[in-house]
Amino acid sequence: MKDTNVKVGFISLGCDKNRVDGEKLIAKIAEKYEITSDASQADVLVVNTCAFLDASRREAIKTVFDYVPYKQGGKLKKIILTGCLPQKFVGELYDDFVEVDGFLGVYDGTKIVEAIDKALEGERVNFVGKGEILGIDRVTTTPNHYAYVKIADGCSNYCTYCLIPKIRGKFKSEPMERILEECKGLGDVKELILVAQDTTKYGVDLYGEPKIVELIKAVSALENVKKIRLLYCYPDLLTDRLIEEFKTNPKLIKYVDIPFQHASDRILKLMNRKGSFDEYFELIKKLKSNVKGMAIRSTFIAGFPSETEEDLNILIKFLKKAKLFNAGFFAYSREKDTPAYSFKGQIAQKVKKQRVKTLYETQRKISYDNLQKFVGKTLTVVCDGVDYKKQKFFGRAYFNAPDVDGRVYISGDTLIEQGEEYVVKITKATSYDLYGKIVKKV
Numbered sequence: 001m002k003d004t005n006v007k008v009g010f011i012s013l014g015c016d017k018n019r020v021d022g023e024k025l026i027a028k029i030a031e032k033y034e035i036t037s038d039a040s041q042a043d044v045l046v047v048n049t050c051a052f053l054d055a056s057r058r059e060a061i062k063t064v065f066d067y068v069p070y071k072q073g074g075k076l077k078k079i080i081l082t083g084c085l086p087q088k089f090v091g092e093l094y095d096d097f098v099e100v101d102g103f104l105g106v107y108d109g110t111k112i113v114e115a116i117d118k119a120l121e122g123e124r125v126n127f128v129g130k131g132e133i134l135g136i137d138r139v140t141t142t143p144n145h146y147a148y149v150k151i152a153d154g155c156s157n158y159c160t161y162c163l164i165p166k167i168r169g170k171f172k173s174e175p176m177e178r179i180l181e182e183c184k185g186l187g188d189v190k191e192l193i194l195v196a197q198d199t200t201k202y203g204v205d206l207y208g209e210p211k212i213v214e215l216i217k218a219v220s221a222l223e224n225v226k227k228i229r230l231l232y233c234y235p236d237l238l239t240d241r242l243i244e245e246f247k248t249n250p251k252l253i254k255y256v257d258i259p260f261q262h263a264s265d266r267i268l269k270l271m272n273r274k275g276s277f278d279e280y281f282e283l284i285k286k287l288k289s290n291v292k293g294m295a296i297r298s299t300f301i302a303g304f305p306s307e308t309e310e311d312l313n314i315l316i317k318f319l320k321k322a323k324l325f326n327a328g329f330f331a332y333s334r335e336k337d338t339p340a341y342s343f344k345g346q347i348a349q350k351v352k353k354q355r356v357k358t359l360y361e362t363q364r365k366i367s368y369d370n371l372q373k374f375v376g377k378t379l380t381v382v383c384d385g386v387d388y389k390k391q392k393f394f395g396r397a398y399f400n401a402p403d404v405d406g407r408v409y410i411s412g413d414t415l416i417e418q419g420e421e422y423v424v425k426i427t428k429a430t431s432y433d434l435y436g437k438i439v440k441k442v
Contacts, residue, residue, distance in 0.1 A: 008033045008116065009042030012141070013060055014050025016195050016231075016403075018083060020150040022048040023138040025082060025112055030139060032113050040070060044078045044116050049085035051167060053333040060085045061097075068099050078119040080104070082112065088167045090128045103127065106153075106168055109134035136182040143384060145190040145419030146402065151179055151215065152196035157234065159261070160272045160339040161301065161332060164197055171198065173206045176215055183222055190382060190419065191253070192219065193229045193401070200237035213241050220251040229401060231257045235283050236274040246291045253398050255295045256287070263318030264311040267304050270343065277318055284322050295325040295399035302359055303332040303352030306345030312355055319362050325370055326405050329359040364431045371406075371429035378439060381408045381424045383416055395422070397434070405432075412438030 008029050012022030025048060026035055036042050045067055049060035060081075070076035080102040086093060087105035094103060101124050102115040108131030118125050140147050155164045156171040173196075183192060194215075196202060203211025212230075219228055228251050233242070235258050246252055262268050265276045275283075287294045300315060319327065331352035334341055381395040384402070387409070393416045394407040410416065410424050421442035428435040 002032055002034075004034050006033045006043045006116075006120065007036040007041055009036050009039040009045045010048070011039065011045065011063060012048040013063065014048075014052070014056060014084070016148045016193070017150050017153070017197070018048060018050055019141065020138070020148050020195070021083065021106065021109070023141055024134040024136075025109055026139040026141070027137040028109060028112050028134055029116070033116065035139070039067060039076075040074065042070075042076055044080065044119065045070075045076055046080045046082060046112070046116075049081060049083040051084035051088050052163060054335065055333065057085055057089070064097075064099055071099070078102070078116070080112070080115055080119060082106075082108070084167045086128050088163065090126060094126050098124075101125075104131060105129055107131065107133050136178065136185060138182075138185075140186065142402070143418055145382060146193060147186050147189050147191075148193045148195050149179060149182055149186075150174070150196060151194050151199060151202050155197040156201075157198060158272060160270065160343075161304065161335065163335050163338060166337055168197075171201055171205055173201075173203050173211075175206060176203070176211065176218060179215065180218055180222065183219055183225060186224070188224050188226075190226045190421075191229055192225045192227070193231060194219070195231045198232060198234045198237075199230055200233045200239075200242065210237055210239070212237075213239075213245050216245055216249065216252055220249055225251065227251055227253050229253045229255060231401065233258050234274075235260060235280055238283060238287075243287060243290050246287075246294065254291055254293050255297070255399055255401065257297045257299075257401065258283075260298045261301050262304065262311075262315060263300075264307070264314040267307055267311050270306065270340070271301075271304060272339075277314065281318065281322060284324075293398075296322075297326040297328075297401070297405065298324055299328045299330065300359060301330055301332050302355035303347040305332070305340055305343035305347065307332075307347060307355075312358070315359065316362050319359070319366060323366055323370070324363070325399050326367060327359075327363045328404065329356045329363070331356050367406075368429070368431040371431070371434055374426045374434060375429050376426065378423050378425050379408065379434075379436070380421055380442060381410055381436075382421050383410065383418050385418050395424075406434070407432075408434045408436060410436055410438055414438055414441060 050056040078101040082104040086103040101119040105128040111127040111131035152173040154168040379397045383395040392409045423439040424436040426436040
């Protein structure tokens with residue numbers, strides 16, 4: 001029986017993969033309790049955490065402390081911590097982090113209602129490792145026109161800087177039939193975004209070989225899915241078959257996120273990353289030459305242990321040569337329980353930040369040149385909502401993934417609706433965003 005006297009607030013931190021986990025937790029909680037989007041009105045607050053980097057762990061802890069005053073002088077009674085932070089660090093947290101009343105790991109979703117029940121009864125619980133993975137039921141938190149589907153969890157690449165295998169374990173693909181059932185359950189979706197730590201490795205553990213192309217074909221056959229976006233494709237398994245699928249499948253958006261992480265062969269080897277400067281550049285050339293208009297995004301780490309100015313200049317050279325559509329840059333985070341933590345040549349934080357700034361400035365000029373090419377031309381743009389600070393509607397073209405890339409700001413005499421597509425004539429470009437006027441509704 002549903003308890004309408006108890007309201008549960010939910011905050012999800014971290015990546016889009018964590019968002020999917022959070023949406024499944026919300027669906028489970030909603031079976032018994034009322035969900036509120038106003039945390040100040042919640043009796044119980046669930047914080048779904050990331051722990052990939054020290055900064056994300058600090059954000060999770062800060063979020064809890066931000067709401068502790070609500071426990072002391074407001075309606076809030078209990079706080080539950082879920083996800084990556086308790087999964088990896090519950091042994092360090094449980095005794096001292098008394099502000100939290102219950103702990104669950106990344107695979108304990110079936111225990112969430114019981115954790116809330118026991119917390120409300122006055123019991124403090126640690127359910128890390130005691131639950132099971134939730135099914136496909138979700139309450140989506142994205143706008144209605146797009147949704148994420150996680151096709152695998154964990155990672156078996158063992159990059160020397162990364163905690164993911166220690167938190168989420170080895171790479172585990174979801175069975176294809178289960179993914180298709182989840183996709184169908186989302187209803188009409190204009191953009192379905194397939195995510196995993198490494199989408200190109202999908203199926204290796206279940207079927208003995210990569211099956212990402214087969215999965216894309218199967219999802220494309222679903223009538224409720226209009227377009228598919230593929231994120232996080234590691235370069236070593238971005239095969240000719242997958243490139244051909246980008247070229248020939250009208251539902252597969254011509255956009256790919258390839259996390260190269262560096263371009264210096266020496267640093268890549270230290271990172272335990274497969275590939276080299278030349279191999280990465282050849283892959284980019286192949287993608288661009290085979291798939292007209294292909295937009296490539298990537299991420300890079302600056303300040304990895306022993307990175308020299310020469311290594312940094314090699315990366316800058318790569319950026320200028322590759323002319324990626326978008327790129328994100330992050331200062332190396334020294335994480336205990338990773339091999340790189342003990343590497344010699346750790347770099348000062350100030351230097352790392354300056355290198356990130358240098359890389360962003362390099363890419364800014366490249367992105368500016370990329371976007372200038374669209375001025376005076378038309379693009380199909382899906383409206384995502386309103387930017388209240390700018391007092392403008394904004395949307396995305398095919399080369400913009402939600403949250404991580406730039407926006408297209410749109411205006412016009414026609415009624416503009418979230419989730420609808422418009423033909424937009426571009427009138428202005430900055431380093432990251434485009435501006436334009438609506439020509440017509442698609």
